[in-house]
Every structure is written in structure tokens, then in C-alpha cells.
Amino acid sequence: MEILISLLYFFHEFLDANLDLFYLLALVLIFKDFINSKKRNLEVIKYMYVIILYGCLQIVLNPDIILLRLIINLAKMYINLFLFVYVKEMIFDLKFLRNIVYKTSFLFLLFIPISLVFKVPMLWRMNDFVNSYNQTRLKLFYYEPSELSFHAALVAVLLISFLLLDNNAREKRKIILYLISNSLLIVLSAGMGGIVSLVLGIVTIYLYKLVKSFNIKRILISFLLFFVSVSTLIYLMYSKNNFYLRVVDIFNGKDGSVVYRFNTSYEVMVQMLQKTNGLGVGFGNLNTDLTRSIYSAYGLVDVISNSFMYFIGEGGIISIVTLLFLLLFLLRRIKKEEGILKYGLLVFIVIYQVAGGYYTNPVNWIVYGIICNNYFMKTKGERL
Structure with a gap:
């Protein structure tokens, strides 16, 4: 099971971003749940009930909605919610999650030398016109380089957590090796969203650890990390590398990608809410020729590059x-x-979802x- 999940994580966008292999896994689990008369599908229907009713309201009040797109989008939401409920209720131990992370990290490590030798379109994006700072970017088998950055950074966050939770020296060495390889992937993919999300995730983990076990040793380590961070920043400033130049442009409002993700996406979202009286353009109907033509005057080029917007x-x-309810539910x-x-x-x-991505990403x-x-952090449990 661990190997299967690791392979799915590594290859799940191999066919196409819209034909995610995790969707196929979810369909199998949904069918299995139905055959075994489990109650997960009933719980998902409970979550989906209001959204489906709202989708029906959108059909009635918005004559421009493409019905097939709305149905497909609601189906994706159902699949994602089923995955959420399934993982939420799984009984597994921390070792199970650790093994998945290790196996995924090994796949990343394995493909680093392969990708450096074979610079082919399947593994790299060449002449990237979107990112003018790094035009050759690693993507491996993901849809685009930023997706590789996201996936490698997510694994890195988990590895950092394991590093702080584990007292075994051998395990720590393995984790550090995988962290180095994942960091290299993030650098080669040049995904700013993944980098920023990773940094803020690590800062959150470390601050929580610092507050939880406050002592002189951790204060000294914190000063050392601060010194290393400042030194790195000074080096980047004097080296004038692409990463530093992009950060400067972001703060000066000159980075086109960031401007589109935040300023333009926000303006388009506001216009959509105003023109539809708060109803929305319809689930699955943002990425249509009609919607793009209506809101192109406000800067909409393809889609809004912000999952929540x-x-x-x-x-x-x-x-x-729904988003407010979800955030409170997660926190509680x-x-x-x-x-x-x-x-x-x-x-x-x-x-990361503020910086980009899609809310239907499984x-x-x-x-x-x-x-x-509520199981894996406190019990060995049963591996499902």
C-alpha cells in the first residue's frame, strides 16, 4: 500500500492534470465502500448536499452556465471529499506515513541524476515564457514545474516534522539526505510558491517546537539559524542571482506572475461576485471561452491563479x-x-493554495x- 501511494504521488499527473490518477484510486475506494456498505459515501453526501443545491440554483439563475462542466466539477468535488473522509477516518500509524514519505523521497532522489543526464521535454520545461528568470525548469512527470515544487516541498515539510520528532541518529541522517535531494528539486523547478510555502511551513513547525520546549539550547540554535539566514540573504544580494532578482521584482510589483496571481485574480474575482450578485460564474465554468471573454477586460487571461479565489x-x-467552515474545522x-x-x-x-494551485487537486x-x-499520531493502529 505504501509503495502504491508513493508511485501515485510521483506519477499522478503523468497522463494529464485533469486525469489525475488519484481520481481513479478514489473511484475504486468509492465502489469498495459502496459494496461493503460503509458509511463514507453518506458522510460525503452530507457535505455535498448544500453545494449540489447551490449548483442547481446556479443553473436556474445563470443561463450561460455550461451544464456538463458544472456536473464534472461537482463530481470532482465529490471525489475529493471522499478522499478527505477516507484519509480522515483511516486507522494507521506514524510509521505508515513515514514510509510513504521515505519511498516518495527515494523516487525523487533516484530521478535527480536521470533528469540531469536526459534533458527531455517529459522531465523539463524548456524555454519557459511564463518564468523569465529561469527558462529551463525541472518538472519530472508533473504537469508543470510549479507542481513539482509543490510536491517536493510538501514532502520536505513532513520530513522536517519527522526530524524534530525522531531521536534516532540513523533516521535523522536519512531524513537529512532526503531533505537535501528535495531541496535540490525545488531549486531546479524554480517554483516560488513551493519555496514560500515551504519556508513558512518550516518556520511554523520550528516556532511551535520552540514555544513547546523553550530552553537555552533552542535559543542559541535560533540565533544560529537567524545568522545563517541573514548571511544567505546577503550572499544572494551580492551575487545578484535569479532568485534574488525575482524577489526584488515581487516587492516592487514588477513580477508579472505574482501580479496576476494576486492583483489581477482578486480584481477578476470581485467583478465576478458583483456581476453575478454573489452567485458566482458557476462551478466548473470559470475556465470557459465565454467567461474569459466577459472578464478579459479585467485582466483574465486563462484562469485565476489562486485556488481560493x-x-x-x-x-x-x-x-x-465553505472555506471559512473548512479552515475552522481543520483548526479544531x-x-x-x-x-x-x-x-x-x-x-x-x-x-500554497493562496499562491496557486486548484481547489480540485486531490x-x-x-x-x-x-x-x-486523530489516529496516526497516537496509535500504531491497523494499516488499511
């Missing part, structure tokens, strides 16, 4: 309520003894399920 633009007021499910792992995960996944909902799972 994308969801709000399509779902209107109900999406805002984190117990004090689980904070060192789960708060870092929560900050990471939220920040990995997001699997992470939500891990955050809400």
Missing part, C-alpha cells in the same frame, strides 16, 4: 462560507500534542484528511 469566483458566497481537529506536524502542514497547504484534500486524522 478560483473557488470563490465560481461558487460565490457559498464558497466563502488539531490537538496540542499533534501541533508540531499538523500546524506546519496546515500553514503550508493554505499558503492532494490538497488528502493533506486535509491527514490534518484531521
Whole structure:
């Protein structure tokens, strides 16, 4: 099971971003749940009930909605919610999650030398016109380089948590090796969203650990880390490398990608809410020729490059309520003894979706399920 999940995590966008292999896994689990007369499907229907009703309301009030797109989008939401409920209710131990992370990290490590030798389109994006700072970017088998950055950074957040939770010197050496290889992947993919999310996730984990066990040793380590960070920043400033130049442009409002992800996406979302009286343009209907033509005057080129704004633009007021409910639900499910792992995960996944991604990405909902799972941090349990 661990090997299967690791392979799925590594290859799940291999066919296409819209034909995610985790969807196929979820369909198998949904069918299995139905055959075994489990109650997970009933719980998902409970969550989906209001959203489905709202989708029907959108059909009635918005004649421009493409019905097939709405149905497909609601089906994706159902699949993602099922994955969330399944992972939330799974009984497994921390070793099970650790083994998945290790096996995934090994796959990443294995493909680093392969990708450096074979610079082919399947593994690399050449002449990237979107990112003018790094035009040759590693993507491995993901849809785009930023997705590789996200996936490698998510694994790195978990590895950092394991590093702080583990007292075994051998395990720590293995974790550090995998952290180095994952960091190299993030650098080669040049994904700013993954980098920022990773940094904030690590800071959250470390601050939680510092507050929980405050002592002189940790204060000294904190000063050392601060010194290393400042030294690195000074080096980047004087070296004038692409990463530093991009950060400067971001703060000066000159980075086109960041401007589109935040300023333009926000303006388009607001216009969508105003023009539809808070109803939204319809689930699954943002990425259509009609919607792009209507909102192109406000800067919409393809889609809104922000998971939450994308969801709000399509779902209107109900999406805002849903997101607030989801955030509160996640926070309430984190117990004090689980904070060192789960708060870092929560900050990471939220920040990344602010920076980009899609709310129908199943990995997001699997992470939500891990955050809400109350078993693996305290029991060996049964591996499902």
C-alpha cells in the first residue's frame, strides 16, 4: 500500500492534470465502500448536499452556465471529499506515513541524476515564457514545474516534522539526505510558491517546537539559524542571482506572475461576485471561452491563479462560507500534542493554495484528511 501511494504521488499527473490518477484510486475506494456498505459515501453526501443545491440554483439563475462542466466539477468535488473522509477516518500509524514519505523521497532522489543526464521535454520545461528568470525548469512527470515544487516541498515539510520528532541518529541522517535531494528539486523547478510555502511551513513547525520546549539550547540554535539566514540573504544580494532578482521584482510589483496571481485574480474575482450578485460564474465554468471573454477586460487571461479565489469566483458566497467552515474545522481537529506536524502542514497547504494551485487537486484534500486524522499520531493502529 505504501509503495502504491508513493508511485501515485510521483506519477499522478503523468497522463494529464485533469486525469489525475488519484481520481481513479478514489473511484475504486468509492465502489469498495459502496459494496461493503460503509458509511463514507453518506458522510460525503452530507457535505455535498448544500453545494449540489447551490449548483442547481446556479443553473436556474445563470443561463450561460455550461451544464456538463458544472456536473464534472461537482463530481470532482465529490471525489475529493471522499478522499478527505477516507484519509480522515483511516486507522494507521506514524510509521505508515513515514514510509510513504521515505519511498516518495527515494523516487525523487533516484530521478535527480536521470533528469540531469536526459534533458527531455517529459522531465523539463524548456524555454519557459511564463518564468523569465529561469527558462529551463525541472518538472519530472508533473504537469508543470510549479507542481513539482509543490510536491517536493510538501514532502520536505513532513520530513522536517519527522526530524524534530525522531531521536534516532540513523533516521535523522536519512531524513537529512532526503531533505537535501528535495531541496535540490525545488531549486531546479524554480517554483516560488513551493519555496514560500515551504519556508513558512518550516518556520511554523520550528516556532511551535520552540514555544513547546523553550530552553537555552533552542535559543542559541535560533540565533544560529537567524545568522545563517541573514548571511544567505546577503550572499544572494551580492551575487545578484535569479532568485534574488525575482524577489526584488515581487516587492516592487514588477513580477508579472505574482501580479496576476494576486492583483489581477482578486480584481477578476470581485467583478465576478458583483456581476453575478454573489452567485458566482458557476462551478466548473470559470475556465470557459465565454467567461474569459466577459472578464478579459479585467485582466483574465486563462484562469485565476489562486485556488481560493478560483473557488470563490465560481461558487460565490457559498464558497466563502465553505472555506471559512473548512479552515475552522481543520483548526479544531488539531490537538496540542499533534501541533508540531499538523500546524506546519496546515500553514503550508493554505499558503500554497493562496499562491496557486486548484481547489480540485486531490492532494490538497488528502493533506486535509491527514490534518484531521486523530489516529496516526497516537496509535500504531491497523494499516488499511
